[in-house]
Amino acid sequence: MAATGVGRTVERETASGVEVSPVAGHIGAEISGVDLTEELSEETVGVIRAAVLRWKVVFFRGQSLDHAGHVAFARRFGEPVVLPRRGSASPAGVPEIETTADRLELGGRFGMEHEEWLARRRHTLLRGWHCDHGARVDPPAATILRAETVPPYGGDTTWANLAAAYAGLSAPVREFVDGLRAEHRLGVGYQPRxxxxxxxxxxxxxxxxxxxxxxxxxxxSGERVLFVNGYYVEQIEGLSRAESAAVLEMLLEQAVLPEYTVRFRWEPGSVAFWDNRATIHLAPGDNAHLGFPRTMHRVMLAGEVPVGVNGKPSEPITGTEAGRW
Incomplete structure (x- = not known):
């Protein structure tokens, strides 16, 4: 349904008491009227699934999910990914959940403090933008992130809509990139000590x-998605390194234009559910110096092997056999 305001129409959908309220022009919606700890009806699950597909990332506030409830909710939408290696803050006995505690578990892990490790990884200003596990041959289809403890200010996460970014390219550029392929690899751009x-x-x-x-x-959805990010992409096949770098910079800048993004202010009990196939996101970099705790719990849902416009699927190079993360 549509709610009208002064001089404008606000897009808002309501079904079975569940309300989907968009929060930005191309991406992001808040869902209210649902308690994720309860047994959800098929209609409610359908509303949430459709909202994720339409708005790419949806937000729930004031939820009281524990680890078991988080996993149970995720299973209504797919099969949770089980990682063989998780952060040190992750809960024992719940292999589907990976927990980050202010990234403090990374301090000293590789013989350097987190700030140095981060600086050595980020060789461009857009390096932090990524989809989850995008170097895999079958990246996760979706991610469900739950906030336990957040700072009183700072710590926001930002998402970008890659389908809208593709649609916003000029027709000649869309035609050019439709047939290209790129290598995605862990550790791209890292400067060794x-x-x-x-x-x-x-x-x-x-x-x-x-x-x-x-x-x-x-x-x-059948949408064409600009499958690019600053974290994993190494080089576009068939282009020189100089050409590839220029094209990737142009495409990534297109992907993260403000009009294609949404920024979310976390609260304890907030949950974000996003389509990992059609978005990239940026973890906050404005809270490490504040000293406030930020504890987040993540469940990812198993995904498919991406297929290009020409019908050709992704091809593994190394480390992408089934089950290895």
Whole structure:
């Protein structure tokens, strides 16, 4: 249904007491009128599924999910991914959940403090934008992130709509990128420390790389999605390194234009549910110096092998056999 305001119409959908209220022009909606701890009806599940497909990321506030409830909710929409390696803050006995506690568990992990590790990884200003596990041959279809403890200010997360970004390209550029493929690899752009570098050894021991279409066709909506991010993409096949770098910079800048993004202010009990096939997101970088705790719990849902406009699927290079994350 549509609610009218002064001089404008507000798009809002309501079904069985569940209300979907968009919060930005191209991406993001808040869903109210649902308690995620309860047994959800098929109609409610359908409303949520449709909202994620339409708005790419949806937000719930004031939820009281525990770990078991988080996993149970996720299972209504797919099969949770089980990681063989998780952060040190992750709960024992709940393998579907990965927990980050202010990223403090990474401090000293590779012989350097988190700030140095982050600086060595981020070789461009857009390096932090990523989809979850995008170097895999079958990246997760969706992610459900739950906030336990958040700072009183700062710590927001931002998402970008990759389908809208693709549609916003000019017709000649869309035609150009439709047939391209790019290598996605862990550790792209990392600057090693002089001498022995524990993180380099980690990357070599756990390397994952895949050739993905630069434009993938969404398996449900059929939308064309600009499948690019600053975290994993190494190089566009068939282009020189200089050409590839220029094209990737242009496409990533297109993807994160403000009009294609939404920023979410977390509260304890907030839940974000996003389509990992059609979005990239940026974790906050404005709260590390504040000293406030930020504890988040994540469940990812198993996804498909991406397929390009020409019908050609992604191809694994290394470390992407089934079950390895």
């Amino acid at each position: 002089p001498g022995d570098d524990a993180y380099v050894r980690h990357l070599l021991d756990h390397q994952v790389a895949t050739v993905h279409p630069l434009v993938r066709v969404h398996p449900v």
